[in-house]
Amino acid sequence: MDSIASQMPVEFSNGACWTELIGECKFCRREISDDLLRGSVTRPLPSVTVVEAVGVCPDCRIATPFLYRMHDDMRITGPRDGGWSTWMAKPSLWERFKSLVRWS
Numbered sequence: 001m002d003s004i005a006s007q008m009p010v011e012f013s014n015g016a017c018w019t020e021l022i023g024e025c026k027f028c029r030r031e032i033s034d035d036l037l038r039g040s041v042t043r044p045l046p047s048v049t050v051v052e053a054v055g056v057c058p059d060c061r062i063a064t065p066f067l068y069r070m071h072d073d074m075r076i077t078g079p080r081d082g083g084w085s086t087w088m089a090k091p092s093l094w095e096r097f098k099s100l101v102r103w104s
Contacts, residue, residue: 004037010049012072025057026064047072
């Protein structure tokens with residue numbers, strides 16, 4: 001399967017854009033970059049992209065499955081602890097700079 005990095009960025013009609021997806025190893029909790037995630041990125045709705053992937057941790061070499069829904073309002077939903085959870089994306093350095101300039 002293709003890397004998730006090769007299927008990025010994901011752009012939405014409202015201008016929202018996901019440039020990367022960094023996973024977390026289920027066992028050692030270290031980051032797994034999107035070039036080490038293999039799977040598919042699909043668009044079931046215009047406002048939602050689904051990422052189904054498996055990542056192999058470069059440190060402990062254990063595979064972790066990922067299932068995320070990336071939304072056009074920059075939130076991510078996915079299974080965690082027996083239910084679905086919602087997370088907000090961390091703004092990029094560029095987005096933080098633009099926000100700072102707007103407030104000045």
